[in-house]
Amino acid sequence: MVYTEMPSSNDFIVQTFDLSRHFGKIKAVDNLNLSVKKGEIFGFLGPNGAGKTTTIRMLCGILQPTSGMAKVCGYDIIKETELLKSHIGYVSQKFSLYQDLTVYENLYFYTHIYDISGQKAKDRIKKMIELAGLIGRENTISYYLSGGLKQRLALVCALVHEPELLILDEPTVGVDPITRKEFWDTLKGLAKEGKSLIVSTHLLDEAYKCDSLGFMHLGKLVAYGTPKELTRNGKEPLEETFVRLVKNA
């Protein structure tokens, strides 16, 4: 299908239309139609190699789709990547921090990368240090922070420009349960403030914390709904739901 004019809705922060990305013969993402509502936490689930990261990369405007279209924050991911990029924040699997820079320097760098400078930058950095719970640690070299604090710093680095949408690609890989819980509390707080979040994960306890879920398998979206809907009103453990979905696909 070819879209001459892109349908759009103000209720959605992300809408994809037959979005595909092929790598040679492999269809990493295959005609994906996905809508994510504004102001909610969307959990992006699926086994490794399902196409989550590829989708996320396209939504961030760093990977061109093979075919199809998508709108993120109202911007075309192909034609308006520059505008799009200043409205989203991205946290990758690896902590994208400069380990040899201090907490303050990392934040200073990212605020200026987003063209925020002067007093505005100072205020923003202060706010982010508070949000990350890093008061008093401003001059610590990031390398010496604990895993949990590194992750919070990576999160606030992606928030310096107050993006509408925050995209997190498996942000809690290799983090202990307590830190993970604290991290999710922060994410919930952000959603409450009105930010939209896309979180890819394969940890099921995290899936329950999302407002809605999309399950990807072999490049396709095989299920979509609230955690309650997907688990037959909570009667089926999510784990079994996934096994069922993968088998049926």
Next chain:
Amino acid sequence: MRNLRIIIWKETVHLKRDGRSLIIAFVLPLFMTILYGYAISFDLKKIPTGIVSFDKSVYVEEVLLSLSASDYFRTVNFESTGEMYEALSAGKIKCGFVFPYDFSKNRYIKGFSEVQILVDGSDANLAKKVQQTVQRFFIESENNVRFLYNPELKSRNFVIPGLIVVLMTMLGVILTTRSIVGEKERGNFEMLSTTPVRAYIIILGKIIPYGTIAFINVFIITGFSFFVFKIPFEGSLLSLSFYSMLFLFPTLSLGAMISSYAKTELTALTTSFISTMLPSIILSGFIFPVENMPSWLQPISALIPATHFLKIVRGIFLKGTSFFPQDSLSLFALGLVYILISIKGARKKIG
């Protein structure tokens, strides 16, 4: 452009905290200069030389005197050629002169005379040098040959300016690729690519600080070689600066080209070593003259920026020349080609 400033700032902070890069940037060049200046000399001095003379004339005495008086030879007399052969095969002497009985007679009758020279060929490099030294000795003493620009034919005078080229290549390419690819490997590049800052600004922000370091090193090494090694500097610092900057264009583009294709720091380092360091040492004329290379290799040597810059640097240091139209054009053209390939590579990565 404001983004460019912040990337340069970040790069200097990295550099300040990364001891290894600092050592590569400032200690290694000086260390290599000292090493090349003192330890590596291609000049042979006091070659142990055997002498057998069947001609006991005054003329031969004179030649022998000038031989042993020169810096090149340390003479040992032998009674027979057999004895001299033994010494040669034992490695006690590296070459031997046999003066025939009619040496001085021929000199007066024919106007020239022949001497048999035996050179230990087991070390081909040394043998070649011995041969050259012997020839030079006879050319200098018999004919009126003047060696212009480097009258003593000191290899140091010709190696150290060349070292500037090798070190600049090393600093420009290795530091730049190390920083770009390292960032790619750690996932910082991915994060940066989700921000509005453009890829070429990032690359430029990394090239500028390391280019500056390479540039500063030109003057450190020049100063060091002038004051410590007394290497003549006939040209102007202005033209040295100008051509150094011109040379940085293809060199840094090459670094960017390697970084845009290499995925890991190890690949980048290996690639930059094989594709820039080795050719700039071996193929550029730094040690082996390009004119000696087989004809199919010479065009390849022309593709290496170091080849051209080497001619320029030696010209500035030893001859005081300031115009190098052909080499300048080559440097510029090479830079253009490399930067275009690297932009294509960077686009491919993003696309």
